[in-house]
Amino acid sequence: MKIFGVKLPMMASLVIWAIVWELIGRLDLSILLPPLSHILIRMVEIIPTATFLKAFWITAKCFLIGSTIAVVAGIPIGVLMGRSIIADRMLLPWVNMFLSAPLTALVPVLMTLFGFGEQTIILTTLLFAIWIIVLDARAGVKGISQSLVEMAHSYGANGWQAFTKIYVWAAMPEILAGIRLGFIRAIKGVIIGQLLVSIVGFGRLFELYSSNFLMEHMWALLLVLFFFAFLIAEGMGRIERKFSYYAASR
Amino acid sequence: MSTHTESISESTAPAAVAVENVSKIYPGGVEALSNMTLQFPKGELTSVLGPSGCGKTTLLKIIAGLLPANSGTVKVNGQPVTGPGPERAFVFQDFALMPWATVIRNVAFGLELRGVAKSERTAIADKQIENVGLKGFENHYPHQLSGGMRQRVGLARALAVDAEILLMDEPFSAVDEQTRRKFQEDLLGVVQVEKKTFIFVTHSIEEAVYLSDSIALLLPRPSRVSEIIKPDIRRDIDPDAIRRDPVYLDTVERIWQGLRRYIE
Numbered sequence: 001m002k003i004f005g006v007k008l009p010m011m012a013s014l015v016i017w018a019i020v021w022e023l024i025g026r027l028d029l030s031i032l033l034p035p036l037s038h039i040l041i042r043m044v045e046i047i048p049t050a051t052f053l054k055a056f057w058i059t060a061k062c063f064l065i066g067s068t069i070a071v072v073a074g075i076p077i078g079v080l081m082g083r084s085i086i087a088d089r090m091l092l093p094w095v096n097m098f099l100s101a102p103l104t105a106l107v108p109v110l111m112t113l114f115g116f117g118e119q120t121i122i123l124t125t126l127l128f129a130i131w132i133i134v135l136d137a138r139a140g141v142k143g144i145s146q147s148l149v150e151m152a153h154s155y156g157a158n159g160w161q162a163f164t165k166i167y168v169w170a171a172m173p174e175i176l177a178g179i180r181l182g183f184i185r186a187i188k189g190v191i192i193g194q195l196l197v198s199i200v201g202f203g204r205l206f207e208l209y210s211s212n213f214l215m216e217h218m219w220a221l222l223l224v225l226f227f228f229a230f231l232i233a234e235g236m237g238r239i240e241r242k243f244s245y246y247a248a249s250r
Numbered sequence: 251m252s253t254h255t256e257s258i259s260e261s262t263a264p265a266a267v268a269v270e271n272v273s274k275i276y277p278g279g280v281e282a283l284s285n286m287t288l289q290f291p292k293g294e295l296t297s298v299l300g301p302s303g304c305g306k307t308t309l310l311k312i313i314a315g316l317l318p319a320n321s322g323t324v325k326v327n328g329q330p331v332t333g334p335g336p337e338r339a340f341v342f343q344d345f346a347l348m349p350w351a352t353v354i355r356n357v358a359f360g361l362e363l364r365g366v367a368k369s370e371r372t373a374i375a376d377k378q379i380e381n382v383g384l385k386g387f388e389n390h391y392p393h394q395l396s397g398g399m400r401q402r403v404g405l406a407r408a409l410a411v412d413a414e415i416l417l418m419d420e421p422f423s424a425v426d427e428q429t430r431r432k433f434q435e436d437l438l439g440v441v442q443v444e445k446k447t448f449i450f451v452t453h454s455i456e457e458a459v460y461l462s463d464s465i466a467l468l469l470p471r472p473s474r475v476s477e478i479i480k481p482d483i484r485r486d487i488d489p490d491a492i493r494r495d496p497v498y499l500d501t502v503e504r505i506w507q508g509l510r511r512y513i514e
Binding site: 145147170 | 340342
């Protein structure tokens with residue numbers, strides 16, 4: 001976008017909104033909305049603390065483990081569903097149900113089964129992320145041109161070779177879109193899991209800040225999380241665009 | 251008459267592929283092939299020519315082992331076909347190249363599946379890429395190539411596995427006319443050098459007459475072999491001169507007269 005002949009960077013509107021926030025914050029309208037500058041100062045203050053770093057580490061760990069399992073299990077399941085009608089009939093109702101189900105309601109069940117620790121959070125992350133990865137991989141594989149499948153078959157590919165050398169690659173644009181959406185959902189899952197468990201990681205911090213009306217801390221934490229969620233989504237988007245060149249030519 | 255027709259059994263060369271009483275009914279009851287018997291002589295290029303819906307691609311896929319027949323057998327060198335095999339290589343109508351792989355990896359793909367070492371398969375692929383006239387494009391991706399060049403990659407891939415039988419399913423139908431002519435000329439060269447058995451499915455009369463040692467003319471509803479035509483064209487003349495050869499023109503005309511009543 002250009003204004004008065006000056007080319008504005010992509011995120012220029014954020015600057016305007018930051019200024020609006022700062023001004024409204026300074027009007028002291030509500031304890032819920034402190035000025036942005038105070039929040040940023042608070043952010044610099046809390047990030048190096050051991051509590052924050054520990055919470056961040058737990059979150060990152062649960063996110064990585066949960067979403068890795070979701071990817072490693074979700075892609076083969078999706079490919080299998082795309083290739084086998086029986087597997088598709090067996091699994092599709094479940095996948096669709098879990099995709100739209102309010103998974104948050106399941107977390108208390110997970111807590112009673114797996115306790116108030118990282119296991120529950122990892123499982124929540126996994127449950128949030130996996131279904132869209134399965135569905136997208138399935139859609140990608142269903143869209144593979146029949147002649148590519150026949151090509152692999154006629155040149156002697158066995159099942160494993162067809163999976164690793166053809167199906168996964170031919171479905172790659174959809175698989176990557178699935179992973180991106182899965183990661184976004186995994187972020188929700190890892191935070192919601194912690195909020196409900198509320199004695200580990202950021203969940204404990206949120207509990208602490210909100211019960212003491214520490215709004216600047218609260219916002220600082222939220223902004224950090226928003227930032228990382230944005231980074232992950234944007235990073236995946238970049239990888240996805242690298243593969244889009246052949247999405248049209250399959 | 252400078253061309254002649256003969257019954258299948260009088261064919262001189264031994265059959266590389268023998269189709270015996272093959273029938274194919276698709277789910278839903280469409281009868282694509284009905285009790286078809288046909289032989290493909292070794293070391294020759296045989297075209298399967300016919301209008302759309304005569305089951306010629308179905309026949310080729312059954313020979314390739316990609317489709318099961320409902321009854322009858324296909325024998326390759328006397329052995330019944332149960333699935334794809336290394337002695338047959340397929341060239342696809344829509345090229346079927348992997349868009350994420352370079353030309354050289356596409357060409358070497360059949361060898362990669364067989365577990366041939368990378369250096370060895372690269373050397374073979376290099377040679378075949380040069381053979382089909384794509385030298386210098388080894389590291390290009392399919393989307394950077396024209397349709398004709400993509401099919402050259404498909405042909406090189408089939409040649410790289412060194413199968414004795416090449417099955418070509420309307421390989422030039424997705425290629426523009428000028429490119430197709432050049433490609434046909436080059437294919438004649440490849441046929442002469444390689445001494446393989448080519449089974450070439452096409453709906454173009456000119457293409458079939460131009461390329462073939464013999465043509466199996468298929469007719470639809472019910473699908474059957476109407477006749478075997480052997481165009482007696484001298485192949486040692488200039489490739490362009492063939493298209494002006496009276497024998498070529500007469501054969502094209504004769505096939506058209508035989509086919510036209512099925513088109514109207």
